[in-house]
Amino acid sequence: MDDQSRASGSDLMPPMTTDESDEEDNSSLATDETADNMHHTHAEAFLSVGRGSLLSPPVEGGKKVLVTGGAGFVGSHVADHLLTRGDAVILVDEFNDYYDTTLKRSNVAYLLAKHGSSRLRVVEADICDAHAMEQLFITESPKHVVHMAARAGVRPSIDDPFVYIHSNILGTTRLLELARIHGNECFVWASSSSVYGGSSLEEFGEDDYVDNPVSPYAATKKACELMTYTYHSLYKMNVSGLRFFTVYGPRGRPDMAPFKFVDRVSRGLEIQQFGDGSSSRDYTYIDDIVDGVVRALDRPLGYQIFNLGNGSPYRLSDFIGLVEKNVGKSAVIKILPDQPGDVPRTCANISKAQELLGYQPKVSFEEGIARTVDWYKGWKAEKEVVEARKKKEEAEEEVMKKELREGQMAAARKKGGKIARIASNISVFSQGGLSG
Secondary structure (H helix, E strand, C coil), X not given: CCCCCCEECCCCCCCCCEECCCCCCHHHCCCHHHHHHHHHHCHHHECXXXXXXXXXXXXXXXXXEEEECCCCHHHHHHHHHHHHCCCEEEEEECCCCCCCHHHHHHHHHHHHHHHCCCCEXXXXXXXXXXXXXXXXXHHHCCCEEEXXXXXXXXXXXXXXXXXXXXXXXXXXXXXXXXXXXXXXXXXXXXXXXXXXXXXXXXXXXXXXXXXXXXXXXXXXXXXXXXXXXXXXXXXXXXXXXXXXXXXXXXXXXXXXXXXXXXXXXXXXXXXXXXXXXXXXXXXXXXXHXXXXXXXXXXXXXXXXXXXXXXXXXXXXXXXXXXXXXXXXXXXXXXXXXXXXXXXXXXXXXXXXXXXXXXXXXXXXXXXXXXXXXXXXXXXXXXXXXXXXXXXXXXXXXXXXXXXXXXXXXXHHHHHHHHHHHHHHHXXXXXXXXXXX
16 A cells, blocks of 8 residues: 555655554653653663563463564554553564654553553564574564564655565565464464555455556565465464555554644645545554454464455545544645556455454544544644643753853853962062062
């Protein structure tokens, strides 16, 4: 799936491995201050990969789950659900700068504040780091893997395909091999609806021909589907690849259209519409995606590919109108040509996931956008409070520095005057001695 649903805005966040989202009440609001204090408050959760496990076991009947990309949008929501039901979670993320790392650290801070660190271990590491991941599997021996880490984004993959090959194909293969060696009961990972390319079918089904990707990102996801099948075929691993269809909701990725449109329309900033607005996407609310991920984790079924979507595409022009309605402001729209790598329409056939997983999306796009806007307003208000407090503290610190500088200068002048008087007396004495 394309990363921005044919929309962008230049000054929200710089698009720069994250989890796949192709990323509530006030208790869920994470702030910069929370992220800054995260390491200090729950330092025991941040362990080097060489340390022994300090995780408490999961509740009776629970699982120990490795969640990669766990600081990102989908990964942090999945980790929250698993911890809430009593599982133990090893969260791995490299906290790279594809988007603002403060948001990722805030997600982890929220998890630690809500669940503590007894059943949550956070490891800052690259999944492609062979030594780090080997030590992690030796130490923790997770038998269940939820692999959400990947290099995301259709358009950036066209500019730099090599980083996508490294993070997505090498990273996934590394985890598959370690899971094979150390034992695995179920391996669930994030594929993408992008593998369907420019399909003209009314609905996209898991059995469709998908050998014509239109971006390096989509090609890496198709390659990972082949690699995961190979591991199932050779080693009988239970592997489920989940083709996500445009995931959105609270704590969403800032480079994705739902977050971006809500933010920019709220602030009266221009949004960019690629094409004439007739393109459509199958938008899927985060709670429904998490439900699908967990259902796949709890149901090892050999090798499977599942569509996780809503099954109801929404036109881009109607999407913008829905945001305007919920925000209460008109959008400032700049219309641009279609972008390379984007597809005109996505629509998930979810009958397989419904039949085998019991998956059933519950949140309509209208309700999901309303929830997202409500969350955004609270998040923005909290962020403004933190920023105002930070500015006040910086101003007070600057005043203190100024007073200190002025005090030092006054002391220096006073000291300089005293030295000058002593020097003058010495000079007079010396002159008197010479004349005598």
